[in-house]
Amino acid sequence: MTDSTDVLNMLKIVYTIYTVSVMLLIAWFAFGVMSPKGKPRIVKPSIFYGYVGVLVTVGVAIHIVTFNKIPWVEIDFKRDHITPDKVVNIVVKDHHFELPQKRIIAQCQEYVLFDVDSKDLTYGFGLFRQNNSMVLQMQVVPGSSNQLMWKFEKNGVYSIRSTEYSGPKGAYIYYENAFEVQGCETNDKYAMRKVQHERS
Amino acid sequence: MSVLKTLLHGNEGGLNAQGLTAVQKVTLRAVIVGVLYYGLAAIEGMMMRAQQITPLPFIDESHYFSIMTVHPIVGIFGSTYLLVFGAFTFLVPYLMNKPLYSVKIANWTWILIAVGALSSWLGGFIYHYAPLYTLYWPLPVDFKQYNAVGGLVFVGGIALIMFGTIGFIYNIFATVFYTEKGHEKRPIKPLLISALGIDGFLNILYKMQGKEPYAKEPAVSLPVVAIFRGTIDTFLDALVILTCGILILIYIFAELAGVPMDYTSVNALLYKNFFWWGLDLIADGLVLIYVAGTWYLLAMLITGKKLFMQNIARAALLLELVVSWFVWSHHLLADQGQPNMMKLVSGEMVTAFELVTQGIAVFITLVTLWSARPLKMSNELKFLLAGILGFMLAVPAGILQADMGLNRVLHNTQWIVGPHVHVAILVGLSMTLYSALYTLWPIVTNNVKLYSQKLANIHFWGQLIGGIGMGAFMGMAAMDGMLRRTLYINGEYETYMILAGICGFMLIVAWVCFLVNVIMSIGLNGLLRIFTKTTLDTTACVPALKTV
Numbered sequence: 001m002t003d004s005t006d007v008l009n010m011l012k013i014v015y016t017i018y019t020v021s022v023m024l025l026i027a028w029f030a031f032g033v034m035s036p037k038g039k040p041r042i043v044k045p046s047i048f049y050g051y052v053g054v055l056v057t058v059g060v061a062i063h064i065v066t067f068n069k070i071p072w073v074e075i076d077f078k079r080d081h082i083t084p085d086k087v088v089n090i091v092v093k094d095h096h097f098e099l100p101q102k103r104i105i106a107q108c109q110e111y112v113l114f115d116v117d118s119k120d121l122t123y124g125f126g127l128f129r130q131n132n133s134m135v136l137q138m139q140v141v142p143g144s145s146n147q148l149m150w151k152f153e154k155n156g157v158y159s160i161r162s163t164e165y166s167g168p169k170g171a172y173i174y175y176e177n178a179f180e181v182q183g184c185e186t187n188d189k190y191a192m193r194k195v196q197h198e199r200s
Numbered sequence: 201m202s203v204l205k206t207l208l209h210g211n212e213g214g215l216n217a218q219g220l221t222a223v224q225k226v227t228l229r230a231v232i233v234g235v236l237y238y239g240l241a242a243i244e245g246m247m248m249r250a251q252q253i254t255p256l257p258f259i260d261e262s263h264y265f266s267i268m269t270v271h272p273i274v275g276i277f278g279s280t281y282l283l284v285f286g287a288f289t290f291l292v293p294y295l296m297n298k299p300l301y302s303v304k305i306a307n308w309t310w311i312l313i314a315v316g317a318l319s320s321w322l323g324g325f326i327y328h329y330a331p332l333y334t335l336y337w338p339l340p341v342d343f344k345q346y347n348a349v350g351g352l353v354f355v356g357g358i359a360l361i362m363f364g365t366i367g368f369i370y371n372i373f374a375t376v377f378y379t380e381k382g383h384e385k386r387p388i389k390p391l392l393i394s395a396l397g398i399d400g401f402l403n404i405l406y407k408m409q410g411k412e413p414y415a416k417e418p419a420v421s422l423p424v425v426a427i428f429r430g431t432i433d434t435f436l437d438a439l440v441i442l443t444c445g446i447l448i449l450i451y452i453f454a455e456l457a458g459v460p461m462d463y464t465s466v467n468a469l470l471y472k473n474f475f476w477w478g479l480d481l482i483a484d485g486l487v488l489i490y491v492a493g494t495w496y497l498l499a500m501l502i503t504g505k506k507l508f509m510q511n512i513a514r515a516a517l518l519l520e521l522v523v524s525w526f527v528w529s530h531h532l533l534a535d536q537g538q539p540n541m542m543k544l545v546s547g548e549m550v551t552a553f554e555l556v557t558q559g560i561a562v563f564i565t566l567v568t569l570w571s572a573r574p575l576k577m578s579n580e581l582k583f584l585l586a587g588i589l590g591f592m593l594a595v596p597a598g599i600l601q602a603d604m605g606l607n608r609v610l611h612n613t614q615w616i617v618g619p620h621v622h623v624a625i626l627v628g629l630s631m632t633l634y635s636a637l638y639t640l641w642p643i644v645t646n647n648v649k650l651y652s653q654k655l656a657n658i659h660f661w662g663q664l665i666g667g668i669g670m671g672a673f674m675g676m677a678a679m680d681g682m683l684r685r686t687l688y689i690n691g692e693y694e695t696y697m698i699l700a701g702i703c704g705f706m707l708i709v710a711w712v713c714f715l716v717n718v719i720m721s722i723g724l725n726g727l728l729r730i731f732t733k734t735t736l737d738t739t740a741c742v743p744a745l746k747t748v
Contacts, residue, residue: 015600018596026588032570033569033573043567066604070605070606070608072608076540076604137611138534143467145537148536161686165339
């Protein structure tokens, strides 16, 4: 099952290839535009319109591909019609997250609804692995519904961090190992180190 | 000539400030102050870079975030706005071959923006007022964390910047439409149709119907069309920022008067939509439109040829303007209260059109250059190509983060500010502006010779490698989960931050080389005399083109 590590690894590969290609293209152009060899060719309008077609296709295709390949997009769209297996209610006030338990436990494959309510400022809510990589996040806006539904497919222990700036007092809003997923056949290898340490 | 003599009097006699027109002087004033503010923004950036490598004892949280708050204000308004407004204040009358509507307004424009940026900077420096440029409600009025007087100084500065901006807008629109003394009456309708780019659409339509073109010679040249269009977004953006500023000021005054107001009276999500609608008109509106127009102008000046597919370019600029009004929701993809349909249509689909409009600008500019080969790799050309490269990297990075799937793990990470924002500004925008500067240099300074090509080369490579490198390492840190507004004190991303810091240092070196080159070219004497009154009795842009 695809998780944020897979998505970001793929993004890293795709964007690196793109970046190198574009830099090579401009370098080739720079040498070519100085070269006195050959006559400048007139670019036909059909090439231009073909190029515009490619841009439109790429712009739309990105979203179609991610909708089909990234699992949390569809869940996010349908979250109003899915009954959550577990609701995690969190209240935030004065730069403090009031968690329902010190460590919240969720079972594998459950639909977990994170419902975060801010009583004062705009915050962020994010889950992070042991290596600090991000699993998910949302903005927590006061006076608004801040609900994010997620389905976990791997075991792991995650930390909660505010992903949005809420003033200097909120610079270190961080709850270590505050969320755990159990009961899966596979482990999230980047979220397991502390578990092994604690159990040993 | 000794170095000291060159420093005082410039290269080969330097700048003869007495031979400058009022328009040349006001342009140079704005540009010089803009370049100095760029240096301040770069130093602030390096302070934050250093703090991200290892916590510095003299920078605590409130100091760090106040630097983060004023950094974009100084960089965008103090530097970029002044550079762009200065250049366009010269270009619009120059390209339309008519006098600037008002030199006085142009002077007030740069003074208000410069003083406003200074005031906002002081709000951060002295009072540590730090709600960041995003001003998410109710953070700007959270007086448990911030001093209300600091807020007054900061927001008052922003208001001054916006008043200066409105002065620029008025001056540009007036210059396009007014009829100068001694000239036959200029009808407004064809000017307006041309300035909006409607003639481009009509020409395409007429061609498809087999008719003669609507306008063989458009009333307004293409770069002026871009400036006009971008300025519409500049106006809307100024209105929104001023409105939010007034709202914040009301709360500040109430606090200072001892009658604090309830901040829950303002809906935070609605405010966020309104504010981002306006703020995004800078990033996704006027910047992209101004840049496209500048590329077109530079391509025509460098090649001496007409632009490839002019009508398409005109039409695309109008499309870009309309697109820029409907893309703000990509900033709210992580806001779960925002309706999904708005995220899908505005945040994803309409935003994707920026790939198309910017892609068209890249294609047209490159084809125009290619059609004139062989070209000499001058400073103008190489900075232009680097600027195009910057946007070819930064715009797709933005399109990727404006995806509901990817945004869930990219929002508020270093990806946003690295590969997208800083590559767009430091490589795309800055390199384009430097290209324009090198192109306009002989026209605005009456042919002052550049002091050192070596320094220009170091500036080029330092800016290019530093800008792309810094963006790349910030992007890699983002892939590993590094947020953009969070302090990490346990060395979590130390390696990436050291590498980004080295690239940041290259940017500082590049700026110093550029500054030294400019000062040594024009000389301190010439530099200071730019700020004195012109002795030439002309309304023309340059001494040779007298219109009076």
